[in-house]
Amino acid sequence: MNAPSTPTHLLPEVHQRPVPPALIEALRARFGAQLSTAQAVREQHGRDESPFTNVPPPAAVVFAESTADVADTVRLAAQHEVPVIPFGVGSSLEGHLLAVQGGISLDVSRMNRVLAVNGEDLTVTVQPGVTRKQLNEAIKDLGLFFPIDPGADASLGGMAATRASGTNAVRYGTMRENVLALEVVTASGEVIRTGTRAKKSSAGYDLTRLFVGSEGTLGVITELSLRVYPLPEGISAAICSFPTIADAVQTTIETIQLGVPIARCELIDANTVKMVNAHSKLGLREAHLLLMEFHGSPSSVKEQAETVQAIAHENHGQDFEWASTPEERTRLWTARHNAYFAAVQSRPGCRAISTDTCVPISRLADCLLDSVAEADASGIPYFLVGHVGDGNFHFGYLIDPNSAEERAQAEALNHQLVRRALTLGGTCTGEHGVGLHKMDFLVEEAGAGTIEVMRTIKRALDPKNILNPGKIFQL
Known part of the structure; x- marks a missing residue:
């Protein structure tokens, strides 16, 4: 197959903001070799596993190695009103890390230290670039494990930003239940802390939960305190x-x-x-x-x-x-x-349009079986897996990326599936997140009034709209 092309109607209407040469020079002066403008590096940081393939890459990539690096990057970008897009390992499925308004990709993968293990309290503190497998390898000899396991070996910062879950969620919950505290760099470059390692608190607004699931649009996570669990006997x-x-x-x-x-x-x-x-x-x-x-x-x-x-x-x-x-x-x-990966390999050259929904367990059969019937009738190859213990399941429609007809069919199946889930009291995404692909569905699920409250929070915390702009909803 030839190079894939995404119809522009799938992309929200955005504009690429200019990145002044003065910002690149300021970043180069501050970061030296930690800054890259190489085409290959920029392209690597400008694509993910979403169906969007024709978004221009970021203008540059900063490889942060400390909270100070993150804060300085955001502060310099804010001075020029240039977007900053946090990047972990690039495994997102809904276009979260794409530079739809241009800007700087902020790669935190080098911030990969386990900072503290408090076995008696069943907590750990890590930097955002630590991956779930790395954390479990570090704590297994202490008889502990971290249960949240999305399919990819994702970074914990990215998992918190997208409110990830996985196969263990039916018993251990999602990132929402297992993130106790955060260190976050705000849109002005200020470093703040939310929450504590205490098991519970009623002190003020729950800002930790605000940042968990915000997909990098409200702040850049630079440190996380997490619950861990004893390895089962x-x-x-x-x-x-x-x-x-x-x-x-x-x-x-x-x-x-x-x-x-x-x-x-x-x-x-x-x-x-x-x-x-x-x-x-x-x-x-x-x-x-x-x-x-x-x-x-x-x-x-x-x-x-x-x-x-x-x-x-x-x-x-x-x-x-x-x-x-x-x-x-x-x-x-x-x-x-x-x-x-098994599914993608089954049709060489294909592109997977992945989607997930989650419904109350009593409506799982209604939602899943009707969706299977529609997928079978379409003739499009697909894969189906599901964390069905908590009512969450995933379809991946395997399309020829050069076939407008197949893409339209897959998107129609996605629309029917999501709308069915919403009708049954479910959600448009159980764990993939909204990103670009499910922005319209979020409006249907939450309602215009709720979306306006989200916009109000976004404007208050990021008045220049530089943190991963164009995701979740349009301002």
Whole structure:
């Protein structure tokens, strides 16, 4: 296939702000080799996994190594009213890091130190460039782990900015529940702190929650204090195959409504299982399946598993297949996290238009099954995975990027899916975030009055509109 081209109607109406040579020179004087204007570096920082492919790259990239670097970058950019776009590892799916109004990409990946581990309090403090795998490697010998696990090995700063979650959210929650405190650089270059490591507080506005999920539009996160958890005494992973998606979904609904404290409950449809088998060299039964994990004491794990097995049998599920060793579990979950790459590899040269929604667990079957029927009827190849234990699932429509017809079909499927979720009391995005791709849906979900409150907050904290402008909503 030739180089992909995104129809301009998919992009919000924006303008590229000029970046004065004086700003580049000031940044070069301050940062030296930490500043790059090389085309390849700029292009790397001007694309992500979203469907948008024709946005110009940023004018320059600053590689921050400290909070002072971040503050100085923002302060210099503010003097010239030039946008600053925070960058972690570039794994976002909704266009969060694209320089739609031009500006400077602020790469915090070199800020990658674990600053403190307070095992007695079950907290850690890290810089924003630390990735989830790096953190878990650093604390595993202390018998601790951090449970939030989006598919990519994302940076923790980026995970907080997009309010990420992942496969463990059904038991451990999302970044919203697991970020205790932040250090943030504001739009003026001031460094502030929000929250403490205390388990609870009623002191003033909850600014930590304001910045978590703000997608870099209100401040640049430079430090995070996070909850961590003891490694469970017992862990068991099980695979259960079903003849229909409806059977798998009903098993999930009954498991959650019964109050089983399942740690992970992932749906993978038969088509995606085939893709995963080919990509990760597995031999999974090519049927609709639930990939589950149980945490606790050995006796509680056994009780949870027996309960869910009984529910599955009532819904035509097979006997559980167990992954009993850490190596087997790691292999399975790595394959699940690589489902996106397995799908893209299944149609060489394709582009995935990914979407996610989340609905109340009682409406999961209504939303998911109708969406599957629409995707099947369209004829567009797709993959389907879901953190169905918390009502969240993901479609990825695999399109020829040069086919306007396929792109239009995929976007129509996305629109139908999201509007169905909203009608059922759900949200337009469970964990991907709004970015560029779901701005219109946010208006439908939240309403014009709520969006105006968000705009008021944005104008108050970022009056020059320099922090990742053009994302979430238009000013």
